[in-house]
Amino acid sequence: MExxxxxxxxxxxxxxxxLREALxxxxxxxxxxxxxxxxxxxxxxxFVWVFAVVRARNIGGIDTSVWxxxxxxxxxxxxxxxxxxxxxxxxxxxxxxxxxxxxxxxALMRGVMEGFLMIMMSVIVLFIANLLGIPTIPGDPxxxxxxxxxxxxYGLGYGLVASVLMxxxxxxxxxxxxxxxxxxxxxxxxxxxxxxPYPYQDYMMINPIAHGLELVRQGFAPHYHTAxxxxxxxILAFAMTHVFLGLLLYRRFALRLVMR
Amino acid sequence: MIAxxxxxxxxxxxxxxxxxxxxxxxxxxPSGVNVGLIGGNGAGKSTLLSLIGGVDHPTKGTIERNCRxxxxxxxxxxxxxxxxxxxxxxxxxVHGHYDDxxxxxxxxxxxxxxxxxxxxPIYTYSSGMRSRLQFSMSMAFDFDVYISDEVTxxxxxxxxxxxxASFRDLSDRAGLIMVAHGEKTLKDNxxxxxxxxxxxxxxxxKLDDALKAYNEHNAK
Numbered sequence: 001m002e003x004x005x006x007x008x009x010x011x012x013x014x015x016x017x018x019l020r021e022a023l024x025x026x027x028x029x030x031x032x033x034x035x036x037x038x039x040x041x042x043x044x045x046x047f048v049w050v051f052a053v054v055r056a057r058n059i060g061g062i063d064t065s066v067w068x069x070x071x072x073x074x075x076x077x078x079x080x081x082x083x084x085x086x087x088x089x090x091x092x093x094x095x096x097x098x099x100x101x102x103x104x105x106x107a108l109m110r111g112v113m114e115g116f117l118m119i120m121m122s123v124i125v126l127f128i129a130n131l132l133g134i135p136t137i138p139g140d141p142x143x144x145x146x147x148x149x150x151x152x153x154y155g156l157g158y159g160l161v162a163s164v165l166m167x168x169x170x171x172x173x174x175x176x177x178x179x180x181x182x183x184x185x186x187x188x189x190x191x192x193x194x195x196x197p198y199p200y201q202d203y204m205m206i207n208p209i210a211h212g213l214e215l216v217r218q219g220f221a222p223h224y225h226t227a228x229x230x231x232x233x234x235i236l237a238f239a240m241t242h243v244f245l246g247l248l249l250y251r252r253f254a255l256r257l258v259m260r
Numbered sequence: 261m262i263a264x265x266x267x268x269x270x271x272x273x274x275x276x277x278x279x280x281x282x283x284x285x286x287x288x289x290p291s292g293v294n295v296g297l298i299g300g301n302g303a304g305k306s307t308l309l310s311l312i313g314g315v316d317h318p319t320k321g322t323i324e325r326n327c328r329x330x331x332x333x334x335x336x337x338x339x340x341x342x343x344x345x346x347x348x349x350x351x352x353x354v355h356g357h358y359d360d361x362x363x364x365x366x367x368x369x370x371x372x373x374x375x376x377x378x379x380x381p382i383y384t385y386s387s388g389m390r391s392r393l394q395f396s397m398s399m400a401f402d403f404d405v406y407i408s409d410e411v412t413x414x415x416x417x418x419x420x421x422x423x424x425a426s427f428r429d430l431s432d433r434a435g436l437i438m439v440a441h442g443e444k445t446l447k448d449n450x451x452x453x454x455x456x457x458x459x460x461x462x463x464x465x466k467l468d469d470a471l472k473a474y475n476e477h478n479a480k
Contacts, residue, residue, distance in 0.1 A: 008356065013353075013354050016354045019349075020339070020346070023342070023346060028341065092339070093337075094337035094338055094340070095339065095350070095354075096315075097336055097337035098354050100354050255317060258315070
């Protein structure tokens with residue numbers, strides 16, 4: 001039999017993993033795909049309700065509902081991608097006995113899967129919100145697309161680095177899990193960063209995810225007042241550093257991830 | 261043809277780098293020859309086999325493969341949460357069989373005799389059912405060289421008979437590199453032998469010579 005080219009092997013492995021991950025993510029339990037949608041919708045609904053009760057009509061000059069919705073979806077894009085990629089090699093261990101399947105393939109495909117699902121979900125949520133009269137048509141779609149791409153890339157990079165580190169030092173899993181919770185609070189998902197006094201606002205803006213959320217909001221409503229110092233270059237630099245560090249770690253520790 | 265050139269291998273242990281398991285193995289395995297790996301426990305048979313299979317990499321040296329090599333027969337990984345069918349499809353896809361996927365999955369379903377259980381998750385399987393599925397998956401693909409570590413057949417007596425027959429059939433049409441402790445299994449399936457001792461490999465065109473050398477070494 002003729003040998004396949006490395007590219008052909010990689011592509012068929014990617015396709016196989018993508019389909020396997022889709023099965024796992026969407027049909028693992030009864031109506032598993034419903035729960036994917038329910039989690040962000042509940043978070044959004046709860047905070048929209050809280051802000052309605054305190055009569056905060058707008059934040060930074062834009063509608064509160066849009067502010068929450070867009071921020072929440074972007075944050076979930078990062079967090080879900082990061083967490084899924086992080087656990088990709090450990091949940092595909094069984095398949096590494098086929099030498100064609102490399103840990104990196106599983107990580108990348110999980111990232112792609114999650115990005116794909118988040119786009120679908122975000123479109124559904126924003127479409128329904130639009131029908132309810134919330135202005136969710138982006139004013140600067142290009143900025144939204146680019147920023148979401150960078151947030152996804154950062155999630156992928158973070159996941160890549162974390163998955164290798166977790167394999168080398170298993171205790172890190174707990175540490176990384178603990179880190180994820182405050183991230184929700186300090187990224188400006190529910191607390192507007194521009195409402196925080198100086199010099200603490202600058203400290204908050206060290207976190208690259210905060211930049212991402214501010215930029216996506218600006219993409220939806222170009223007149224939005226972002227927190228000072230918001231920069232696409234900053235989060236892009238973080239994302240690229242993580243992706244390349246992740247690739248380096250995968251190159252260096254490829255075998256450690258495969259060995260049982 | 262598989263050319264193993266000056267291969268060294270040692271593993272990391274809890275106490276740093278372990279001792280060399282293989283030190284300077286140089287063997288060329290011609291295509292279409294069935295080879296048995298012979299050696300005592302810990303001589304590095306399984307290590308060499310996983311290096312040939314490409315699951316592991318040598319510490320030093322190179323291995324050249326100009327053919328399609330299987331994963332260890334009957335030891336392919338199964339994801340417990342997926343069904344037998346989904347696992348089978350995954351393996352077909354990984355090996356690039358998209359066009360004839362249905363045929364191969366049907367073959368695996370038929371050969372494994374799992375019937376309805378084929379559509380149940382792997383975690384519900386007994387160990388016999390698992391190994392039947394694993395063995396059937398190995399039989400469903402055409403490789404130039406198959407590698408086999410100890411397992412030639414599994415399951416109940418009837419399945420074992422059928423499996424042994426198709427394994428022999430396979431060793432006639434393709435190359436085979438196997439580790440087995442039973443001399444009879446080796447003699448049934450192999451013509452040539454590699455004797456591993458003290459981290460070195462010795463090639464014998466005739467399996468009997470290899471077994472003789474191994475037994476004489478043990479008697480000493």
